[in-house]
Every structure is written in C-alpha cells, then in structure tokens.
Amino acid sequence: MARHLVTSALPYINGIKHLGNMAGSMLPADVYSRYLRQRGHDVLYICATDEHGTPAELAAQQAGLTVAAFCAQAHEAQKAVYDGFALAFDYFGRSSSRQNVEITQHFARKLHENGFIEERAVRQVYSPVDGRFLPDRYVEGTCPHCGYDKARGDQCENCTRVLDPTDLIGPRSAISGSTDLEVRETRHLFLLQSTLQHEVEEWIATVSGQWPHLSTSIARKWLTEGLNDRAITRDLDWGVPVPADTWPQLAAEGKVFYVWFDAPIEYIGATKEWADAACDSEIRDWKSWWYEADDSVRYTQFMAKDNVPFHTVMFPATELGVREPWKKVDVVKGFNWLTFYGGKFSTSQKRGVFTDAALEILPGDYWRYFLIANAPESDDSSFTWEHFTATVNKDLADTLGNFVNRVLSFSRKRFGNGVPAGHIAGEAEAKLGEEIARLLGDYEEQMEALQFRKAATALRALWSAGNSYLEEKAPWLQVKTDPDGAALTLRTAMNLIHLYAVVSEPVIPATAATLRGAFALDGDTTTWVTAEQARALDTVPAGTAFTVPPVLFTKITEEDLESYRERFGAAPHA
Numbered sequence: 001m002a003r004h005l006v007t008s009a010l011p012y013i014n015g016i017k018h019l020g021n022m023a024g025s026m027l028p029a030d031v032y033s034r035y036l037r038q039r040g041h042d043v044l045y046i047c048a049t050d051e052h053g054t055p056a057e058l059a060a061q062q063a064g065l066t067v068a069a070f071c072a073q074a075h076e077a078q079k080a081v082y083d084g085f086a087l088a089f090d091y092f093g094r095s096s097s098r099q100n101v102e103i104t105q106h107f108a109r110k111l112h113e114n115g116f117i118e119e120r121a122v123r124q125v126y127s128p129v130d131g132r133f134l135p136d137r138y139v140e141g142t143c144p145h146c147g148y149d150k151a152r153g154d155q156c157e158n159c160t161r162v163l164d165p166t167d168l169i170g171p172r173s174a175i176s177g178s179t180d181l182e183v184r185e186t187r188h189l190f191l192l193q194s195t196l197q198h199e200v201e202e203w204i205a206t207v208s209g210q211w212p213h214l215s216t217s218i219a220r221k222w223l224t225e226g227l228n229d230r231a232i233t234r235d236l237d238w239g240v241p242v243p244a245d246t247w248p249q250l251a252a253e254g255k256v257f258y259v260w261f262d263a264p265i266e267y268i269g270a271t272k273e274w275a276d277a278a279c280d281s282e283i284r285d286w287k288s289w290w291y292e293a294d295d296s297v298r299y300t301q302f303m304a305k306d307n308v309p310f311h312t313v314m315f316p317a318t319e320l321g322v323r324e325p326w327k328k329v330d331v332v333k334g335f336n337w338l339t340f341y342g343g344k345f346s347t348s349q350k351r352g353v354f355t356d357a358a359l360e361i362l363p364g365d366y367w368r369y370f371l372i373a374n375a376p377e378s379d380d381s382s383f384t385w386e387h388f389t390a391t392v393n394k395d396l397a398d399t400l401g402n403f404v405n406r407v408l409s410f411s412r413k414r415f416g417n418g419v420p421a422g423h424i425a426g427e428a429e430a431k432l433g434e435e436i437a438r439l440l441g442d443y444e445e446q447m448e449a450l451q452f453r454k455a456a457t458a459l460r461a462l463w464s465a466g467n468s469y470l471e472e473k474a475p476w477l478q479v480k481t482d483p484d485g486a487a488l489t490l491r492t493a494m495n496l497i498h499l500y501a502v503v504s505e506p507v508i509p510a511t512a513a514t515l516r517g518a519f520a521l522d523g524d525t526t527t528w529v530t531a532e533q534a535r536a537l538d539t540v541p542a543g544t545a546f547t548v549p550p551v552l553f554t555k556i557t558e559e560d561l562e563s564y565r566e567r568f569g570a571a572p573h574a
Helices: 021-036 054-063 066-086 098-113 192-211 213-225 248-252 258-274 305-322 356-363 362-373 385-417 425-446 452-473 475-481 483-503 507-518 533-535 558-568
Strands: 003-008 042-049 091-093 117-129 139-142 169-173 181-190 297-304 330-333 338-340 379-382
Touching: 003 021, 003 117, 021 042, 021 297, 021 330, 021 338, 021 356, 021 425, 021 452, 042 066, 042 258, 054 066, 054 425, 066 091, 066 356, 066 385, 066 475, 091 258, 091 425, 098 117, 098 305, 169 385, 181 356, 192 213, 192 305, 213 305, 213 330, 248 379, 258 305, 297 305, 305 330, 356 362, 362 385, 379 385, 385 452, 385 558, 425 452, 425 483, 425 533, 452 475, 452 483, 452 507, 475 483, 483 507
Parallel strands: 003 042, 003 297, 042 091, 297 330, 338 379
Antiparallel strands: 117 181, 139 169
16 A cells, blocks of 8 residues: 655644634645545654744743743644544644754755855844844734735735735834834845746646646746745744854854744654654654655645645745755645635634634534535635534434434334344345445545545435435334334444444544444454445444444534624624
C-alpha cells in the first residue's frame, strides 16, 4: 500500500479557533487520514500550532504572560479541543520547537548559498511612542483595495489581498493605537521569488492537474500577477532567529524570520518532532517522509483559500530554491469559507461559533458530520442554527440513530440478546446487498477524490438504504405471521449496523465505536468492507450477543435552538 503524508494548515496560536477553521483544514484532513488508514495505507497526519508572528506577541501582552508561556498554554488548550473533535493527528507539534528552528535556519542558509536570499535596505514603519519598528501585523489601517478599516499590514482579512504596512490608509500602531508613525530605514532579508517564478510555474504545470479548481486558480492568479521578492525577516522578540553565522549584523539586531517563512517548514519540523518523541524501542524515520520521497510518498495538504497562495507558490518557491530533494505537495485541497449566516467568522472579533463552545453544547460527532456534509468546496457555505438543527435531526437522529435503536430494541424484545437466525437470505436481501455495494463504491470514490460533501451524501444514502429495507420488510408485522422472516430481516439489519460502524468511522468515529461495541464479536478487526462483504451482509452471525446502546443522537428541540440563537446570535453582526 502507498505511503500517505497528510498535513492541514497550522492553526494560529492566538486563541481557540472557530468552526470555519475546523471545516476548512483540520477536519477534512482527519477524515481523509482515517479513511486511508482503514483502507490499509501507511499514513502520517501532521499538524502543529503556528506560534510566531505579531499576533502571538500581542495576545501574550494582553494575557500578561511571556510569549513562551502564552504559547505553551494556548497549545495545550487547542490540543484539548482537537481531542474533543477526535482529530487523530499522528503528531501535533509546535512551530517554536527546536526542530523547526534548526530546519528553518538550514533552509535559509541554503537559499543564501544558492543566491536566492538578498539583504536589502528598506523603509519601514517606526513608532516613536512604542520606541520600535513595527512589523507588518503591528500596523493596522484601511485596505486600499476594498476599504476594510481593520486590515493588517501583511494581509487584508476581508479581501485577502497581500499588503505592506505602507499600503494602508490611515495606519496606526496595533500596540498603542498611535497614529504618530514614521518611516525609517532598516535592513531585512528578501527571498528572491521573482527569480524562481519560472521554476514554480513549471512545477505547478506538472502537478496541478490533480488539484481542485480553487487551488489551481488561486496559484495561477498569483503567477499571472507576477511573484515579487518578499521580505522574510521581521523586527520581533519572538520567532526563529536569523543565524549569526550567516548574517551577524541582522542577528545582532535581533531579526527573526517572518512567520510565513518558517510556518510551512514546520510541517517538516513537526515530523522530526514526531520522530524525536519515539520511545527507545521504536524507530521513526522522519526523513523518509520528506527527503528524496517524491516517488514513495503521496503528499496531500488541506487548507482554506486564504492559505492557498502560501502553500502553492511561496513555500514551493522556497523548496525549489534550497536545491535539495525535499518532498513537495502532490495535492492541495483548498476550501472556500464556512460563513456564519452569510457573514465571516472572525477570531479577532469573536463572531460565530468557536470550537470549544461547540463542544460544550454537543459532542464532536454532531459537528463533524455537519461540517463534512456542508463542506465549503465549490463555493462558500453558510452555517445557520436552523440548518444545523435540520441536519442533526434528520440525518443523525432520524436516519441513523432511529434505525439502530429500532432494530436492536425490537430484536431484543422479540428474540432476546442474541442475533436471531431465521430464514436464509432471499431476494430482498440480495437486492439490498447490491444496493449497499453500489453505494459503498460511490462513497469510496468520493473519498478518494477528496469530495467530502459528496462523500457525506453517499454515507447518508447508505444509512437511508437500511431504513428503506426495514420499511419494506416491516418486521413488526412479519413477526406476527412469519417469525423466521422477521428474524432474517433483523439479522440483515444488524449486519447493516456493523457495516455502518466500519464505514462511518472516518466521519463520526465515536458513534462508530459505539455501534461496533454493540456486538460481542471476539477479535473484530474489520477495518473496511469489501463489495463482496457488502453484498453478503453476514459479518455478524446468528447467535452473536448484542446490547442496545444509549440513544446515539439527541434531537435538537425548538427550546435548544432558541438558546443557541440567544447565546451565539443568528446574524453575522449579532
């Protein structure tokens, strides 16, 4: 089987993330990784907190902590939430790690040796009130392109255009709010992206045929507009230091690398963290995933559209310029935005539903299913409490949960706690088996194609097929005249439940574990269901003991819905 490297965009350290972050990177990456593992592939799913840059310093300042202490606490807080969503990272690292510092500095030295980094004098915003140069995110103002009045000096959150602080209209210090700003000369390192543009274009032409349209169009738009040389150092106290053996003067001035230079390198750094964390009896070869691995590893990245340019253009330019055989991405799965009632979720403005609060309301599987079933793939999709409620109640509570409860409760009532035997399978069961095999094939096809919304539709269709079979056979009527026929129906339905447990695991893992645990199957190591097994529906033999699990999904009531609206709002600016 193939070796699959999977990464999702690194969540930034300055606070718990909202549902949009979950929908656009980490959750689909987790679903895909789980699916690949169940199909027998060797998978390494890597993520980390992105801990450098000005927002980390500002958040630490507001919290009254050192940046190191703030980042350590925030990392643990984020990891706890991701555990609540059952994200099965192989390793969840930190971009402030020693490993990332070493590899980032190695990349910088190699780029310098190869002539792709240049030291230049620049004019930069200086705040006399703060007594320091202000890196890009320390400057806020109005975007010259869209008029958004809270744009940062590196990128406009509203229109996603990349900016320089001097582009902003009415700039002000993010530290003190002072508008008494000057422009003074200082020196920074620049990555000569312009000289690497042709190589990036050739690389994209070779690999982008496998990318979704969103990722390709964003990358090509950047290339069409032309790659500009970009400053990759900042005046900050927190970050990967510029190595003194290569740039002694800049190191003496305390320059650190720009967060968007070192953050993508952390995918490699976190893999080395994973390897270094192995116990003495385990050997983890991190380089086999990243170095000279083009033919042995398939690498898939997941991210929202605002991160796509950095991963399809800027980081590939860095890897190409190093002139070493580091693994480059095979597929960039870009997502549009999940909106909140049509408006943007916003971490900085606390608008929308945040992941920790979501888990306070309902378990992770509710959210996992909804976000995958409504993945913002072809365009933006909107979160509303009304849509969330309808999805949970119809798909999870009625279609899956009610099927499981009806089958197991009725069978226990009529036949006891063992799977009933009854007749041998007949025409209706053969028809059902063919339908399940077909739907399973569709589900697999959509998963392989990274079409998560369609995969959720196929999974729901699998659940619905069981309900249709149950309604057709009506065992509650059969049992009155043909108990063996009713027993066959229930036995077949229980086999469907076990199948659902296996194939639903990538999307709703906690529920899948509950379903699997309902049957006393010694040594049940089933990882996937073949088409033949789907047709036969005989994995759970007659006589197998079973238990009726608690209610899988509780319906959301009108009272619940009203309380959610009151707590979180029901409009983008509520």
